[in-house]
Amino acid sequence: MKRYFLFLVFCLCTVVSFAQSKRPNIIFILSDDHAYQAISAYGNKLISTPNIDRIAKSGALFNNAIVANSICGPSRACLLTGQYSHKNGYKVNDGVLDTNQRFLPQVLSESGYQTAWIGKWHLGSLPHGFDYWNVMPVQGHYFNPDFINQKNDTVLFQGYVSDVITQLTKSYLEKRDTNKPFFLVVGEKATHREWLPDLQDLGTYDALKFPLPSTFYDDFKGRSAAAKQLMGIGAVMTLKTDLKIKQPFGEKPSVNNQPQQKAVKGKEIEESILRYYQQGEYARMDSIQSRAYRSYYGQITKEFEKLNLSGNALKEWKFQRYMKDYYATAKSLDRNIGEILDYLDQNGLAENTIVIYASDQGFYLGEHGWFDKRFMYEESLKTPLIIRIPQLPQLKDKKLNQVVSNVDWAPTILDLAGISKPHFMQGKSFLPVLKNPDIKNWKKEGGYYHYYEYPGPHHVSPHFGIRTDNYVLIRFYKGVEAWELYDLKSDPKELDNLIDNKKYSAVKEKLKEKLKALILTNEDKEALAIFNQQL
Known part of the structure; x- marks a missing residue:
């Protein structure tokens, strides 16, 4: 009997082990x-x-x-x-x-x-x-x-x-x-x-001219929070750091766990560390990497300087460089x-x-x-x-x-x-x-969203909202106090804020009910206090 019991235990352990291995x-x-x-x-x-x-x-x-x-x-x-x-x-x-x-x-x-x-x-x-x-x-x-x-x-x-x-x-x-x-x-x-x-991907998409998105020159009519951000390619994206124009591409200072690099001492260390903090990401490159970047972006810099761009022409040039670097990465x-x-x-x-x-x-x-x-x-x-x-x-x-x-x-x-x-x-x-x-209608209650960072590097107003199959309802606060409503079927690019459109009054009220239910279910007390405020 004891032997039979041990055999059953062995079989059970084998089955469990097999089941685990198949997970x-x-x-x-x-x-x-x-x-x-x-x-x-x-x-x-x-x-x-x-x-x-x-x-x-x-x-x-x-x-x-x-x-x-x-x-x-x-x-x-x-x-x-x-x-x-x-x-x-x-x-x-x-x-x-x-x-x-x-x-x-x-x-x-x-x-x-x-x-x-x-x-x-x-x-x-x-x-x-x-x-x-x-x-x-x-x-x-x-x-x-x-x-x-x-x-x-x-x-x-x-x-x-x-x-x-x-x-x-x-x-x-x-x-x-x-x-x-x-x-x-x-x-x-x-x-x-x-x-x-x-390095092997530098210039991969240089022959492509990327089409401007249809909303590239959005005027943000009826969307005050969108109008006050700092995310513009023209105004915010930097030529030197983001797009590598006139970037020197220095080398990272030698340290003890880098035996392949020549050791430096005294003033050389101070200069290397200073260069590292001045140039940030690019200072980590070794000589082969920095040489490849200097060669490639040096040529881009020369071509850019010849163009002498400003206004929308500069903005569109920056967009093209952004796309080429983004997709190559x-x-x-x-x-x-x-x-x-x-x-x-x-x-x-x-x-x-x-x-x-x-x-x-x-x-x-x-x-x-x-x-x-x-x-x-x-x-x-x-x-x-x-x-x-x-x-x-x-x-x-x-x-x-x-x-x-x-x-x-x-x-x-x-x-x-x-x-x-x-x-x-x-x-x-x-x-x-x-x-x-x-x-x-798997998520019939809708998807819940809440963004908090303010002012942050891009000055986007905090906001929370609900995303359903057909609609988006958003409540902005702090930087901008506003509601926004979009019909994703008729306006997938979200250009027409329908919050004051009387034809959508019933939709708006229904979405507000669903949003409040999500806030309560998920116990977002901060959002609830703002939701209850009258605009």
Whole structure:
């Protein structure tokens, strides 16, 4: 009898172990400021993103994936917590995320997953709840980036940031415990400002003339908050720092953990450090990198000076340079995503690994004459979201129109792993949509948004609002006190503020009711107090 009991225990353990080994691995590739309209799978005909498209062709692409707060750090906090900014406490960039709260990786670890975050982190504190991490301080650097590991060692890696992140990712995958499923976040630096392409990608799109967006010369009629921002390509984007005109491209000072560089002493050290702080990002380049940049942008500078531009001609020239640098930077991002996908294929991992591609929010590529993000308008609110699930082959090349939010990412990841959502998460798993793409009104309550940073570098008024399938309702406060309403079906570019249009009175009141319900459900006390004020 005892022997039979032991045999049953052995069988049970074997079944459990097998079940665990078959639980899906999950890789979440999170880029920075990569606009959905910059991806060929989303309809861009001018450029190609073949590797992001690979995920889309074998998976599902969301056309209405939105964020809860369109700015880098808060978006990452939403992924980690499944909560809105007012709940997780990370409302604006450059704060410190409270690590005393439970995060997604801890919930996964408790169910047998090994967890890791590699690359850009940008949450003030060091990662918490992960089995492994290796992240860049603050924003990170494009060339020869520093990484902080779990030993609190800061290590400089020679090379271009997208390549370095990929190598660290493959190293982690090779050394992980193969008896456990894994959850891995690959935090990409690209395509964040100042848009520094890899050397091999310099000039890739120079032969292209990018068409001006139809809203490039937007007059912001009826939209006072949009009129008072500081996001214009013409007025705000800098020639020297952003577009590298007359930029000297110095070299980073030698340090002890860079044995390949000649040591410097005394006054030379002081001069090197001074040069580093004066030139910022560009001072990290080694001689080969800086020479390539001096050569390429030196020629661009000569051509620019000959033109002697001003007014709209200068604004349009800056737009062209912005697009060329932005897309050239995105080219390395896509190439490295392909290298990660190839690794999965070549090492027998693709069949049981869910791959998710997203950006921390949307980004303006000249729409309304802007760059950056922050506003609750479509180009900033919407983010790319593409998911490949081998266990759901029916999703192949699917386009989904349901509204989903980045607070829903964590609950969905848990659902994919077969783990119940903990009570503290405010988001909602959209796995039912993935299993049945024909579901209508999945988020019938609408998507909730709240942006806080003010005045900030771009002077965007704080605002909160609701995004449904057909409408957007926004309440601006502090800098500008105003309501805005848009009909996305008749006005997808959001140029006509309908808030005072009597034909939309019923729509407005219904949306206000739904917005208040979201505010109450999500316990956003600050928004509630402002909502109740009379304008």
